[in-house]
Amino acid sequence: MSVEVRLPTLLRPHVGGQSVVTADGATVGEVLSDLVARFPGLQGQLVTEAGDLHRFVNVYVNDDDVRYMDKLDTKVGEGDTVSILPAVAGGA
Amino acid sequence: MALYDSVLALIGNTPLVEVSTLSPNPAVRIVAKLEGQNPGGSVKDRIALKMVEQAEKDGLLVPGSVLIEPSSGNTGIGLALVCRVKGYRLKIVMPENVSPERRQTLEAWGVDEIVSSPGSEGSNGAVRVAQRLAAEHPEWAFLYQYGNAANPRAHYEGTGPEIWRDCPEVTHFVAGLGTSGTLLGVGTYLKEKNPDIKVWAVEPPSGEMVDGLRNLDDGYIPPIFEDQHGADLLDFKTIVGPRESIEWTRRLRDVGIFAGISSGAAVAGAAKCASRIDEGVVAVVLADGGWKYLSTGAWTDPLDEVVERAKRTIYF
Numbered sequence: 001m002s003v004e005v006r007l008p009t010l011l012r013p014h015v016g017g018q019s020v021v022t023a024d025g026a027t028v029g030e031v032l033s034d035l036v037a038r039f040p041g042l043q044g045q046l047v048t049e050a051g052d053l054h055r056f057v058n059v060y061v062n063d064d065d066v067r068y069m070d071k072l073d074t075k076v077g078e079g080d081t082v083s084i085l086p087a088v089a090g091g092a
Numbered sequence: 093m094a095l096y097d098s099v100l101a102l103i104g105n106t107p108l109v110e111v112s113t114l115s116p117n118p119a120v121r122i123v124a125k126l127e128g129q130n131p132g133g134s135v136k137d138r139i140a141l142k143m144v145e146q147a148e149k150d151g152l153l154v155p156g157s158v159l160i161e162p163s164s165g166n167t168g169i170g171l172a173l174v175c176r177v178k179g180y181r182l183k184i185v186m187p188e189n190v191s192p193e194r195r196q197t198l199e200a201w202g203v204d205e206i207v208s209s210p211g212s213e214g215s216n217g218a219v220r221v222a223q224r225l226a227a228e229h230p231e232w233a234f235l236y237q238y239g240n241a242a243n244p245r246a247h248y249e250g251t252g253p254e255i256w257r258d259c260p261e262v263t264h265f266v267a268g269l270g271t272s273g274t275l276l277g278v279g280t281y282l283k284e285k286n287p288d289i290k291v292w293a294v295e296p297p298s299g300e301m302v303d304g305l306r307n308l309d310d311g312y313i314p315p316i317f318e319d320q321h322g323a324d325l326l327d328f329k330t331i332v333g334p335r336e337s338i339e340w341t342r343r344l345r346d347v348g349i350f351a352g353i354s355s356g357a358a359v360a361g362a363a364k365c366a367s368r369i370d371e372g373v374v375a376v377v378l379a380d381g382g383w384k385y386l387s388t389g390a391w392t393d394p395l396d397e398v399v400e401r402a403k404r405t406i407y408f
């Protein structure tokens with residue numbers, strides 16, 4: 001299963017400057033693993049050694065935050081878009 | 093109606109209104125809490141008053157005290173009103189890429205100083221600058237809305253009970269995520285009343301606003317969100333982009349509501365929620381009115397142009 005992955009500016013240097021890449025996997029965890037395998041500079045940036053999402057990384061499948069779904073086990077399918085965004089302060 | 097002894101007594105107790113004609117699912121009602129009806133024009137009047145009152149109780153404020161606060165607009169405006177009435181001075185750190193009306197409104201209230209922070213750092217930058225200035229000036233009071241328990245408490249004691257009083261049949265609560273104060277306070281209160289109630293957070297895409305971030309360790313999670321275990325409280329979190337936000341801001345006019353762009357985002361989230369459940373009642377917070385966004389052309393300019401402008405503007 002191949003999905004589109006969107007990356008924030010600060011991670012683009014690790015993927016040759018691209019803002020969108022494709023990666024394979026049936027779950028968010030598999031997609032992120034595939035991404036790290038192909039772009040080793042991302043190692044440790046997305047998932048911690050303990051296997052959890054990095055504290056300041058939010059991952060969305062089609063706009064929905066996976067932390068409030070099945071986390072790294074959240075399923076992805078053909079045509080889905082996975083977006084990675086840094087956690088930042090919201091306007092207030 | 094009654095006679096009130098101060099405008100500050102008018103904060104809160106906002107109307108909840110049926111907007112179910114906007115629901116994409118006929119089995120789901122949507123009710124909207126009109127926070128733009130607060131005297132300072134937004135939901136943030138609630139936390140401004142609660143944080144100042146708490147600081148007074150704690151002895152942090154004396155007549156003539158100077159306060160500093162990071163704000164993309166509404167908290168600053170709420171504090172400006174409260175400080176003006178109570179005789180405190182106020183400095184606001186605001187990202188440079190907010191709508192001009194937010195700045196003008198602060199100027200109109202006569203705040204001491206508006207310090208600009210880099211637009212490319214979004215609200216993160218405003219927080220960072222305010223923290224630095226507060227550290228340099230220990231004589232200033234720093235209420236720090238992102239880390240002040242009085243922020244969610246304003247909603248736990250005010251917004252939440254009001255929604256429960258006016259609509260106990262509520263099944264879902266939807267609000268924008270900024271400091272997380274509204275979601276924490278209302279969400280906690282409603283779940284105490286009915287543990288089956290689900291809490292949905294809506295956030296804008298951080299997009300170009302975080303280009304100034306150098307690495308992930310510059311990320312930020314509001315301390316109140318962590319302290320009060322926000323991740324366990326929320327049931328769902330979704331991004332609503334500028335196009336959808338503006339489309340729904342326009343649609344709100346069909347039910348007679350002239351609201352700000354973050355309200356459009358929140359209603360888009362409520363509609364998404366309604367489309368994904370079988371039946372229920374979704375309560376959504378409309379954080380402010382449309383007045384401060386007239387210059388964005390949100391209602392009148394071609395949609396594509398407005399969307400492009402919104403991508404570079406903090407409207408939450």
